[in-house]
Amino acid sequence: MTIHLPDFEGGVRIYEPRPEPLAVTSGAAFTSRTVFSAAHVVADPYADVSPDSPAAVDWESTLAFRRHLWSHGLGVAEAMDTAQRGMGLEWAGAAELIRRSAAEARSVGGLIACGVGTDQIAAGSLAEVRAAYEEQLALVEESGAQAILMASRALAAAASGPEDYLEVYGHLLRQASEPVILHWLGPMFDPALEGYWGSSDLDAATDTFLEVIAAHPDKVDGIKVSLLDAQREIDIRRRLPGGVRCYTGDDFNYPELIAGDEKGFSHALLGIFDPLGPLAAEAVRVLDTGNVAGFRELLDPTVELSRHLFQTPTRFYKTGVVFLAWLAGHQSHFTMVGGLQSARSLPHFARAYELADGLGLFPDPKLAEERMRNLLSLYGVAQ
Numbered sequence: 376m377t378i379h380l381p382d383f384e385g386g387v388r389i390y391e392p393r394p395e396p397l398a399v400t401s402g403a404a405f406t407s408r409t410v411f412s413a414a415h416v417v418a419d420p421y422a423d424v425s426p427d428s429p430a431a432v433d434w435e436s437t438l439a440f441r442r443h444l445w446s447h448g449l450g451v452a453e454a455m456d457t458a459q460r461g462m463g464l465e466w467a468g469a470a471e472l473i474r475r476s477a478a479e480a481r482s483v484g485g486l487i488a489c490g491v492g493t494d495q496i497a498a499g500s501l502a503e504v505r506a507a508y509e510e511q512l513a514l515v516e517e518s519g520a521q522a523i524l525m526a527s528r529a530l531a532a533a534a535s536g537p538e539d540y541l542e543v544y545g546h547l548l549r550q551a552s553e554p555v556i557l558h559w560l561g562p563m564f565d566p567a568l569e570g571y572w573g574s575s576d577l578d579a580a581t582d583t584f585l586e587v588i589a590a591h592p593d594k595v596d597g598i599k600v601s602l603l604d605a606q607r608e609i610d611i612r613r614r615l616p617g618g619v620r621c622y623t624g625d626d627f628n629y630p631e632l633i634a635g636d637e638k639g640f641s642h643a644l645l646g647i648f649d650p651l652g653p654l655a656a657e658a659v660r661v662l663d664t665g666n667v668a669g670f671r672e673l674l675d676p677t678v679e680l681s682r683h684l685f686q687t688p689t690r691f692y693k694t695g696v697v698f699l700a701w702l703a704g705h706q707s708h709f710t711m712v713g714g715l716q717s718a719r720s721l722p723h724f725a726r727a728y729e730l731a732d733g734l735g736l737f738p739d740p741k742l743a744e745e746r747m748r749n750l751l752s753l754y755g756v757a758q
Contacts, residue, residue: 380725397735411450412648413457430468430712447656450486463713466495477518488521537573554596680730702743
């Protein structure tokens, strides 16, 4: 059986779906790396909402997907940009997501870290930015989850230079009851974060970022670098104080960064591990045995899919992530909060399906094929 898929030149190509999924096994907790998957939210498809409405979340399906990730040994990075923070999921919805996911993590013994930002305000003074961060930090710590201090649009707008970042982050780190993860999200993921850490010069910004960490190494568990620049991440990784981890957020170069080199390696906190969950977990367990070649053999072929999903404009990668979750049977529909299911083209979806199917990511390839055919029919693609 074949399926007709639209290409990027306005034509149609014939593709033969894979008959069986990739065989993966569950196993013990990882021993060589700490690995988080940033997780998406499942919208309520029956809610009467508009793109400007508060997010309507299908809580049962959203939590079920987190249980899926935990079942494979992955940690969940909750309420991050993959969950559409600032792109459909407002602070009230994120707060509820944090409460529910943290409680679910406790019930199953799952690893969880949650995003702390300032998205309850659109803009404000430095004092208002600090207060917004403090409110979210308190909620995450009260939930029992680890905090991830995310980059703030409001801080980027309010800060006049590096000293303001040093002051705000220093204040928050002194308040944190447990070590946090710092997240440097590049402007390719959010254009409003251009010039973060007080400079558009990445070398200068890196120096400020590392100065924050050096001043409070006991309060920083690790950093997540999302700049899609492998060499810069390696350089930062080598300059970290002892005991501070680097969690790669590079969805273009993650296999080599996780594998590491003679001077160290990165742990992982990745949006691409949402659709790759079982395969990624299998690869890390192979790495746990010391088999770097086997790890790369499993994970390297996934990079083409990841680069496709995260192509420019990168911030819309969430659409591909949710699309693949629908094809994989993790949710019954392809609807997103904020109507973001419309953010990518049909040829983009077709290529994502082809690449994911080729990797064996769909537990039920027939279901994925059927759902892909249904989508194609809505666009008028004859089979």
